[in-house]
Amino acid sequence: MSGLWILAGVTLREAARRKILWTAMLAAVLLLAIFAVALRFQVAEFEGRPMSPFVRYQVESGMLMVGLYTCDLLAVVMTILTSIDTLAGEISSGTIHAIATKPIARWQIVTGKFLGFAAMVTVYVAITFWSTVAVAFAVTGVLPEHPFHGMLLIVAECMVALSVTILLGTRFSTLTCGVLALGLQGVAFMGGWLEQVSGFSQSTQIVTLGVLSSLIMPTESLWRRAAYEMQTPLAGSLSFSPFANVSIPSVTAVVYAGGYFVFILWVAIVLLNRRDL
């Protein structure tokens, strides 16, 4: 087994011990409980009055998207907060000295750490995503349109966020990394909304600004693509909310996010290679 996999393994164990992970898991359970109760009330309310099954299905699907959006938001924040310290903290504490002097290349340190957190995040997303889908199905009988696509896109979104925090960790202190990573996530969120607004306003400047923001940090566009994949076709053409889309990120946007992720990890490797530890 090469150094890369040994590091990935120990990073996964380290990641799984983070309190933030378990706090996020607890938060997910609480939100899921609130979600289930809200759905139950909604269903009870619907049963009390005449409503066409079609409209009812649309509303319940919309509710499901709210649940999945919450799940997505928690996953991205949890990814950033758990991994923010992994390089920055070990560099500042000197823990990395005992690793970087072993016969392993620095690209293996970056990739090993990435893989360890990636495994943890994937398991977290899978658990929270399918729990949300299961709760919604149990209460309302509604399922998302393409759940696998949706989940994979949420995992991809977390991978992009993870690569950015790892890149920041090669250069900045833990606190600076945290501020920058959450700030970039804010840029992505803003970009998503600007693109949505542009669907109504027809302003090319707003479109450009929105696209630029999504290029700087393409996480939110991955969520919007996930939402598009999972929502009902009607909701896709009508809704206006962060859980659904007016302006749908194209497949090109998804491919861009993939290229962005590879580029960011490559820059992280170059930067760690060049820095003095």
Next chain:
Amino acid sequence: MNTSPSCAIETRNLRKVFGSRVAVSGLSLTVNRGEIFGFLGPNGAGKSTSIKMLLGLVRPTGGHADVLGLPAGDVDARRQIGFLPEDFRFYDWLTAAELLHLHGRLCGMSADRLRTRVPEVLELVGIAQHADRRLRGFSKGMLQRLGLGQALIHEPQIVFLDEPTSGLDPIGRRMVRDVIRAQRDRGATVFLNSHLLSEVEITCDRVAFIKDGEVIAERDLRTSSAEGFHVTAQVGKLSPSALAQLAAVVRAPRYEGERLTFGVSSQDVLPEIVRLLVASGADVYRVTPEPLALEDLFVKLVGEDRGL
């Protein structure tokens, strides 16, 4: 650079500049294989930066360094290197045995080999009874022992030890001394950075003094301690003129009561000094030369305390 096979480490004009601050200005030194080499210097002299360059943690601004005939920092060179950082720390949820196992794997050792090697090393550094305890509850001294263990787990050809005894009690220090000697006995090279000069004096074969990022002196402690002698004499009725005469042939003479102290570079001059004192009319009761300790040599070479 041609590195002879007997060289463990060879540097030429190794230089490191951080912004406008010169940390290492031109380090040239040679460490032979199988040698216990002491790397001495005041705080801020560039010792840590030099070690980090040899280990590949810091990229040199200029010059060249070879470790075991390979460029410093080369992955193959690191296969043969063990390193104990000054303030060793690691994931505190690992047990001592798990930590050694992990570091052994990172060094490319097989799980089979580690099954016997880990208990051996735990025994060697004196924490076998804490094998299954988590690092979280370890004292600084225990962490230091474990750090030493991870540096030795793969029986490297060169062991870099940065202040290995700083957190240890006298028993721990003796253990470190024994471990260092055992490394030499198996043919390994030890590169020791320590402030405890008395420790260095009894452990090292050779030392280099570094100041302002340069080697200012090297000494072989095996061949002689003839760096000089500190002489204490009991002398009565020493006249000021005799003291002035004495100042011309010895270092820093001081006379208080009947106690005369001064430094000389060789014991050979002592009979002449005694003759000079007797001829001046002084009464000489006792003359005791003592070899200059490494600490005196350090102060002599490195100079005044700069408050670093």
